[in-house]
Amino acid sequence: MISRKSLALALFGLMLASGTALAQSNEIRIGVALEPPALDPTAGAAEAIDVVVYQNIFEGLVRIDQSGAVQPGLADSWSISEDGLTYRFVLHEGITFHDGTSFDAEDVKFTFDRLLAEDSVNAQKALYAPISAVSVIDPATVEFTLSRPDGLFLFNLGRGDAVIVAPESADSNGTEPIGTGPFAFVQWDRGSRVVLEQYGPYWGDLPALTKATYLFISDTATMTNALLAGDVDGTNNFAPEALAVFEGNPQFKVLVGSTEGETILSTNNRKAPFDDLRVRQAMAHALDRQEIIDGATYGYGVPIGTHFAPHHPYYLDLVGTYPHDLEKAKALLAEAGYPDGFSATLKLPPVAYARLSGQIIASQFAEVGIKLELINAEWAQWLEDVFANKDFDLTIISHVEPFDIGIYANPDYYFGYDNADVQALNETLNATTDEAERQALAQEIQTVIAVDAVNGYLFELAQTGVWNAKLDGMWQNAPVEGVVLRDIHWVE
Amino acid sequence: MTWGAIRQHPSLYIGLIAAAAFALLGLISLWWTPYPIEQIAIARRFHGPMAEHWLGTDHLGRDMLSLVMSGTLTSFVVAALGVLIGVGLGVPMGLAAVAWGGALEWLVLRLSDLTFAFPAIVVAILIAALAGPGETNAIIAIGVFNIPVFARVARGGALAVATQDFVAAARLAGLGNWAIAVRHLLPNIMSLLIVQGTIQLSLGILAEAGLSYIGLGTQPPATSLGLMLRDAQSLFLIHPWLSVVPGLTIVFVVIALNIAGDGLRDAMDPRLRREGLAHGAG
Numbered sequence: 001m002i003s004r005k006s007l008a009l010a011l012f013g014l015m016l017a018s019g020t021a022l023a024q025s026n027e028i029r030i031g032v033a034l035e036p037p038a039l040d041p042t043a044g045a046a047e048a049i050d051v052v053v054y055q056n057i058f059e060g061l062v063r064i065d066q067s068g069a070v071q072p073g074l075a076d077s078w079s080i081s082e083d084g085l086t087y088r089f090v091l092h093e094g095i096t097f098h099d100g101t102s103f104d105a106e107d108v109k110f111t112f113d114r115l116l117a118e119d120s121v122n123a124q125k126a127l128y129a130p131i132s133a134v135s136v137i138d139p140a141t142v143e144f145t146l147s148r149p150d151g152l153f154l155f156n157l158g159r160g161d162a163v164i165v166a167p168e169s170a171d172s173n174g175t176e177p178i179g180t181g182p183f184a185f186v187q188w189d190r191g192s193r194v195v196l197e198q199y200g201p202y203w204g205d206l207p208a209l210t211k212a213t214y215l216f217i218s219d220t221a222t223m224t225n226a227l228l229a230g231d232v233d234g235t236n237n238f239a240p241e242a243l244a245v246f247e248g249n250p251q252f253k254v255l256v257g258s259t260e261g262e263t264i265l266s267t268n269n270r271k272a273p274f275d276d277l278r279v280r281q282a283m284a285h286a287l288d289r290q291e292i293i294d295g296a297t298y299g300y301g302v303p304i305g306t307h308f309a310p311h312h313p314y315y316l317d318l319v320g321t322y323p324h325d326l327e328k329a330k331a332l333l334a335e336a337g338y339p340d341g342f343s344a345t346l347k348l349p350p351v352a353y354a355r356l357s358g359q360i361i362a363s364q365f366a367e368v369g370i371k372l373e374l375i376n377a378e379w380a381q382w383l384e385d386v387f388a389n390k391d392f393d394l395t396i397i398s399h400v401e402p403f404d405i406g407i408y409a410n411p412d413y414y415f416g417y418d419n420a421d422v423q424a425l426n427e428t429l430n431a432t433t434d435e436a437e438r439q440a441l442a443q444e445i446q447t448v449i450a451v452d453a454v455n456g457y458l459f460e461l462a463q464t465g466v467w468n469a470k471l472d473g474m475w476q477n478a479p480v481e482g483v484v485l486r487d488i489h490w491v492e
Numbered sequence: 493m494t495w496g497a498i499r500q501h502p503s504l505y506i507g508l509i510a511a512a513a514f515a516l517l518g519l520i521s522l523w524w525t526p527y528p529i530e531q532i533a534i535a536r537r538f539h540g541p542m543a544e545h546w547l548g549t550d551h552l553g554r555d556m557l558s559l560v561m562s563g564t565l566t567s568f569v570v571a572a573l574g575v576l577i578g579v580g581l582g583v584p585m586g587l588a589a590v591a592w593g594g595a596l597e598w599l600v601l602r603l604s605d606l607t608f609a610f611p612a613i614v615v616a617i618l619i620a621a622l623a624g625p626g627e628t629n630a631i632i633a634i635g636v637f638n639i640p641v642f643a644r645v646a647r648g649g650a651l652a653v654a655t656q657d658f659v660a661a662a663r664l665a666g667l668g669n670w671a672i673a674v675r676h677l678l679p680n681i682m683s684l685l686i687v688q689g690t691i692q693l694s695l696g697i698l699a700e701a702g703l704s705y706i707g708l709g710t711q712p713p714a715t716s717l718g719l720m721l722r723d724a725q726s727l728f729l730i731h732p733w734l735s736v737v738p739g740l741t742i743v744f745v746v747i748a749l750n751i752a753g754d755g756l757r758d759a760m761d762p763r764l765r766r767e768g769l770a771h772g773a774g
Binding site: 221 | 534
């Protein structure tokens with residue numbers, strides 16, 4: 001009798017379970033490793049912010065699509081003056097923010113005035129420095145005046161840092177983001193999840209999903225179990241060491257794509273012995289890239305020989321500039337006055353690719369006599385020591401900003417590379433709009449910094465997503481930071 | 493204690509030999525390991541046990557036997573120094589409490605209660621937050637949680653001794669509190685302390701493994717058994733062997749020390765067996 005009763009209960013339970021499964025067919029639960037510190041993409045550098053809000057809650061005048069191309073966003077169309085100094089945008093009409101206030105040219109002006117203000121905390125403020133004025137022509141037309149031509153201006157407008165915010169809600173976007181996107185913010189349970197819901201009055205095509213929940217799971221083993229148990233429907237970037245669990249499992253699809261993350265052995269060019277070109281060349285010769293890629297990314301990284309994304313049309317393959325050659329490395333060290341090598345520190349931020357690469361590089365450098373002391377730092381400490389105070393010898397970090405070769409033209413940047421030629425080239429590049437010329441300039445800079453061995457160029461980070469096999473529409477590549485929900489849908 | 497006594501207690505025999513074997517294995521790693529532990533060779537990673545690598549290789553192609561040897565040493569050293577801190581501070585506190593009594597005893601007991609209230613992990617997190625993670629901080633954390641354990645054992649043992657006639661005689665002979673504590677109380681609770689020390693050593697090894705596992709203890713490129721477990725954690729479903737080796741090593745070391753502790757207790761003072769020794773803390 002009892003057993004029959006429990007059987008009935010179990011059946012009831014099963015029915016309930018399948019019932020919820022059906023109800024969830026328009027909902028998604030995404031596991032992400034890092035929780036954002038706040039939810040305002042215009043006031044923070046963390047990629048984790050964009051992962052949740054970019055193109056979901058907030059939109060810019062234009063948007064970047066999956067291929068990295070610029071598409072119309074809140075602006076339907078735009079025209080550029082002959083001299084490349086004036087951009088006029090025609091805005092889509094009838095758009096409302098999630099709090100019901102309307103969107104017009106005044107909001108655009110407000111957004112950029114706020115971004116460029118003295119007290120602005122925008123992480124990429126420098127990208128928008130060429131903007132000298134934003135003027136409202138009429139409620140549906142806005143004009144940008146630049147102080148110099150900027151070949152990347154449209155792309156930069158499509159980034160998470162330049163999404164349009166409303167004056168009514170801008171100050172509270174960090175905790176309660178209000179944008180114009182297809183998803184509206186519902187709640188944020190700190191330490192656990194953020195819930196978004198489809199915004200009915202959205203101006204564009206409504207997405208297939210009605211609800212999206214981001215769950216913050218930093219531990220790989222926990223994420224693995226959550227995926228296997230079906231507690232999350234997918235993750236945009238899964239630790240490559242455990243990908244083998246999902247490869248070949250028909251219930252999951254593994255999406256391996258590219259990112260904008262050039263992972264480099266950053267070298268403090270201000271400091272001896274790294275101010276000596278021969279020492280940097282010796283280090284470049286001592287690196288065995290393939291071993292680092294196999295060991296730290298389980299083969300999912302793409303080797304790079306300079307600071308540029310391999311999938312970009314301007315990319316120049318310079319991987320062979322300093323091939324792995326221990327004898328040459330030793331000879332160069334001897335020539336530079338370090339026949340027995342030297343000791344240095346390697347500060348490592350708390351990310352798996354850096355910690356693993358660090359151990360491997362320490363072992364590789366030991367073979368030519370360079371003794372590395374590994375210092376594991378937490379994010380706050382790393383940012384302060386390395387990025388702010390420039391107090392480091394070597395570090396390993398992935399530069400995830402798209403088209404960021406301009407950092408080599410900034411002698412105050414943390415790795416301290418000061419080369420007047422590169423600075424002049426970069427200035428010309430910024431002011432050039434012709435594609436072929438831009439390509440030639442960008443490639444010249446790539447060559448100079450590769451030959452100068454400014455940093456150790458290791459690999460381009462891959463994006464390794466793991467998703468439920470019945471999900472479709474996820475971005476395979478990450479041309480810009482974010483997990484765009486727009487096209488994601490369930491298929492049977 | 494004679495060899496005869498040791499032979500009468502086979503558990504002591506087995507436990508001491510096993511624990512000594514592990515300690516020796518760790519000590520040897522100071523001078524020699526089959527392969528240098530910092531030598532990384534990705535090409536030979538994830539090998540199971542084989543002729544060249546008796547325990548296989550890990551995710552960086554390092555020899556697991558070498559790692560286990562070196563890791564065992566780290567675990568023993570951290571745990572032993574933690575116990576030393578506990579003995580060095582806890583025992584004088586306990587003895588002083590008995591010898592002086594009164595307000596001092598009250599203070600020692602309340603201090604013990606206070607430290608007991610903070611588990612080692614919480615102490616370790618506190619220290620790591622202030623000074624950053626590392627071996628030294630793991631030693632301090634383990635030491636801190638050992639202090640009240642030894643304070644209580646020392647006080648408990650000394651209380652029983654303090655009522656004996658020879659202590660009263662010593663007092664009549666004009667010995668001060670401190671002299672009584674050192675010359676009469678301490679020698680009589682030595683066996684208690686040795687037994688408790690062995691047990692605390694095994695708890696210390698567990699604590700070190702736990703702290704390294706959550707990232708607060710030993711940092712790479714040094715290694716410890718807990719750190720090996722941490723490295724293996726995300727690979728568990730694909731390469732379970734990497735977790736099994738350090739995991740079983742921890743189990744064997746702790747069992748060996750516990751057996752040795754039990755055996756020591758029986759061999760040194762049969763009375764304790766009846767009274768039971770329940771001062772351990774984890």
